[in-house]
Structure formats: structure tokens, C-alpha cells
Amino acid sequence: MNDGDPVSPSRRELLSLPLTATALGLLVPAVAKAAVGDPLPSWNDSRSKAAILDFVARVTKEGGPDFVAPDDRIAVFDNDGTLWSEQPAYFQFFFALARVKELYPEHPEWENQQPFAAAIAGDLKTLAETGTKGMLTLVMASHAGMTTEAFARIVVDWVTTAKHPRFNRLFTDLVYQPMLETLALLRQNGFKTYIVSGGGIEFMRPWTEKVYGIPPEQVIGSSIKTKFEIKDGKPELMRLPEIDFVDDGPGKPVGIYKFIGRRPIFAAGNSDGDLQMLQWVTGGAGPRFGMIVHHTDEKREWGYDRQSSVGKLDKALDAATDAKWTLVDMKWDWRRIYPFEG
């Protein structure tokens, strides 16, 4: 009955499409199991796991010195490289490439314009050389010019069909099972869980509830502007090719405070883009938890940090020790990476 609603139809489609056959099959048992036995079964019995369990126990112990009222139990998670993979390129980048190819027939001039020509040819090397500016140009050209409702449908179409080149699986299958368990554990203990990502807010919202259990209003991300219009007699929001907010680096604490209006007590990230978020969240008084996911498993996932062009982890890695953030070593701390692993 909500066909005019910009998000609901997409969410209904998600329910009926085979999007999360894999994720669902494994996620549900994992969450169910968490309620009775080990809440973090995909974590090895490491210092990281103990730190998470200890923090949750402390802040929920009524009358204890570190008790935090449920209203203030807010946890924020970066998305790319923290909740799902981000190699060989941010997954939204694959989406933007697909969009450019789809729009190419209407834009023959792109044949001779970068970064479009490289995108159409699938020339990732040339594309990478165009840098952030090239990526923004692609996003502006391919993510704007339609209603918010139409864009949500495009995202759902892509996310339920496009496959990751290495695993030949849906991109949403490449979520981290240990992080799904961490999200579930926090929510079971009264936390409100948020995504705070440099990625596009409307690229994530149509599927985060299904995949992570995080509803659209708890997703914070980068955005382009929208404009209210009466279109063919119908009130709509049109997407404009203009940056509204960049939710990265120092923009992350700004975005968190803008959307939530309080300082969270738990933050997880994996790159220098998460540094200021981690500093701000853990810089408050009282119990605080900072986590950095370190990509150390080149076999099961990818191995990268200081030199990577995607998800560079350098300054935040240096800061982790002094700040006593929990540095998660994917290779040693995680028994299982993806839900689809046996």
C-alpha cells in the first residue's frame, strides 16, 4: 500500500528477491545461537574478543562503576572494510561503473571524456589515476537526475544481481560474519547500532536493514543534494549532481553529531578515514571502546594497510596503541570471515 514511498517498495523487493539467500541462511542461526551460548562464535578466543565481551559486560552492569544508561549506548560502524570488503575497489565504485555503462547510450560524448571512457572500457588502471575527482565525476553523472525513489530501485536492482569479480557472489555476501555477530551482541545489550560511512548514504540505505539489521534512519553517509519538486502533479525529491556532505575523516564526527546529537561510546573502523571518528568517540569521559579492523588475511580476504590506495591504514594504526583501541587481526582473530564459509 506504500507504492509511492521511496524506500518501502525497495525493501519489499528485497524481501522477495534472492538477495540474501546466503547471508540469511547463516546470519539467522548465528544470531539465534548467540542468544544461548557464545555470542561471538566466529571470533577466536583472542584478546580482541575478550575486550568486546568485557566492555559490553561493564557498561550493562547496573550499579557498576561503568554502567551506561541504555539511551546512551550508541555504537557506530564504518562500512567499507569494517562491515564488508572493499577490495579490489569500493563496491560502490562497481555500482558507478555499471551505471555509467547503462547510461552510455544516452551520452555518446563520454567516448572521448575521462573518466567516462575508462569506465566504459573497464580500464581500472586509468580510472584509478583520475583519483577522487574521477570517482566524484562518475558518481555525479550516474547517481543524480532521478527521484530518490527511482534511485533506491536502481540500487536494489544492482545489489540483488551484480557479482563480485573474485568470489562471483553478490557483494552483500561479502560481509564479515564476526562483525554481524558483534552488531547483534551490542543490540541484544541495548545498543543502538549505526553505520557511519564515506560511502553514499542512499547507496546503503535500501539494503542495510536486511543485511546488517540497521534501518535506513541509522545510516549516515556521504550525500548529494536533493530538491523538492512537484513532478507531473506528484511531490517528489529529485537528486542533484551536487555534493551535500562528505562523511569521511573529520566529517565523520560532524556527521555523527548532526544525525544523532550525542557522542557514541563505541566506534569501529578500519582506515585513516575513521581516525577522527575514533578519536572523538573514545575521547569522551567514561567507558569507551575503539576498534580497528586490520586487514591481515591476504588468503581468505585481502592483506593491506599503510600503502593501500583503498582503505589506507597508517595514521590510525599508529594512533591505536596510545589510544588503547582494540586492533583486530583478521587472520588470527576471526575463525570465519564470510557467512558463506562452511
Add this chain to the structure above:
Amino acid sequence: MNDGDPVSPSRRELLSLPLTATALGLLVPAVAKAAVGDPLPSWNDSRSKAAILDFVARVTKEGGPDFVAPDDRIAVFDNDGTLWSEQPAYFQFFFALARVKELYPEHPEWENQQPFAAAIAGDLKTLAETGTKGMLTLVMASHAGMTTEAFARIVVDWVTTAKHPRFNRLFTDLVYQPMLETLALLRQNGFKTYIVSGGGIEFMRPWTEKVYGIPPEQVIGSSIKTKFEIKDGKPELMRLPEIDFVDDGPGKPVGIYKFIGRRPIFAAGNSDGDLQMLQWVTGGAGPRFGMIVHHTDEKREWGYDRQSSVGKLDKALDAATDAKWTLVDMKWDWRRIYPFEG
């Protein structure tokens, strides 16, 4: 234990200060009563009351043709003139005046500058002539230049002590009892209630949970920019004298979609600044509810609409009939206006 948290201390202060002695004394019984008998006891048995009750019954009737899943039960409320009074001037205006007077000793140059001179002299007529630009100048000068945490404390200090000139009561006492009951009714029926106001987001967030039962993350409003800084070794967000977002008129649907990511099914407003929000919310398919609070009671509250400089209701009043929005006649529909009435 959250002393470094920008909002929690303020919220704790609210709990211990006499802010809502009046509001609480009456609000709690009203809500408790709602659970057992008439959920809207301060509404006369009018068409408006019947329309609200009918809508809530329809969207919550499982298996019915108008059933709406709990996740999609989102209701948005304007604040000034919809949840609390806005005469003889927006209440935030009184706050800005108080701030300017407080800062005056540090700014002797204001003596010869408008709108500051008028603000310091309490010359409301001259101030009104400076219009929106004058108001923005006062806000920029008085709401910026401190951390978000410090600003929240300033707001709480004011809101727990400043008195409305006509009623000689706290401004937060001038909330509408029938609207408190409407908020409670919706929440009891699975709705998530939001404020969507042209007023400053950080001017509202420190007290809306206590006064309306609406937590900070469900408050959308106009904002100035903030900037992440390490200040004396502490990570903070500094407030800048620069507009970030104007949540008024066509900005309201934009703000709603930005923060919530879905189209609500219920909207309440009272002025032309709410027109596009009402159009967008009620323009979706399926059951929708639009409400306009019409200020018709010059005796118990204020009487104004098409000619008012504050809360002008002209275009939206014309639009209400065609759009079948519920036009609430304060004088006839509301048995009681404020919680403090006997």
C-alpha cells in the same frame, strides 16, 4: 560517568532541575490515563479527534486494507506553533536575545550596530524590521564559537530558567497538551515520532526527550556548521558562524529524507513553512495523514493566520481542503491547551 559527552550531562541536569515540574505533573497522568480510557482526553469530541483515532485504527489493523508495517509508521511534527506556542515571537528568538545581552560586555561595538543595538535595548519593533537577516545575524553571533557540549549547557541553563513574558512560566510549559497526547497515542501504536522544525536543531535536542518524549536523534532542524578540532588535547566539535541547513519550506522534505531515508505517513504543521512537508508526506500512496493546527483561540492562546509575521498560515490553509488535511481548530477542538491549565 559521561561527563565528556556533549548531551548527557545536560540531560542529567534536566532530570534534577525543576524544568518540568508543571509539565511532568500533568503529562504523566495524562499518558497513564491514555492507556486505559480515552487516549485523547484534552481533545473535544470533534471531527479532528475522530480522524486521528480512525487513522491510527486503520494503519494498525493487521490484515486490513490500510495496514502499515511498524517500521513504516513514521510521524513528523513541526515544533513552533504545532507542539508549543510561537508568540509573540519564536521562543528561540528570546533565547538569542538573552545570549546577545550576555555576550554584550565582550562586544562593545554592538552598541552602534543593528540588529545588536535593538536586541540589547529590547526594541522588538526595530528588531522585527531587520527581518530574517537580522535574526540570522543574531543567531550566528550568539550560537557559535563554542563546543557543541558547551552550547547544550547554555541551552539547558536558559530553558530551565527563562520565563515567557505573557504567562510568566518556563517556555517549555507552553506545550500543547492535546499534541502531547497525540504523540503518546502514536507511539503506543508503534509509530516513531520526529520533530521537523525550522528552529535550531541543537536548540531543541537538549530538552525534547524530557518534554515531548522525542530523543535527540529524532529531532531534525536548521543547523550551523561544526568542525572537528583537537582542543587542549581533547577532541571536540566547534560550532561555526556559518549556515549548514535551513529546515523550512521545501527544505523540510529534504531534511526528512536526509535524516530518515523514508517517507513518513503522518505529518503535522501549522504554517506555510510546513506546506511542502505536508504535500510530500501525504503525496505518497496508501494511508496518509496531514494535520494543520489553526491558531483560532486568541483568548487561551493566540489568534493568527494569513497576516501573521510569525507562523503565517496562508497557502497551506488554502491547500488543506483539496488535500483533505485535518484542520485543527484550537478554540473548538481543544478542551485544554496547556498542561498547566486546571
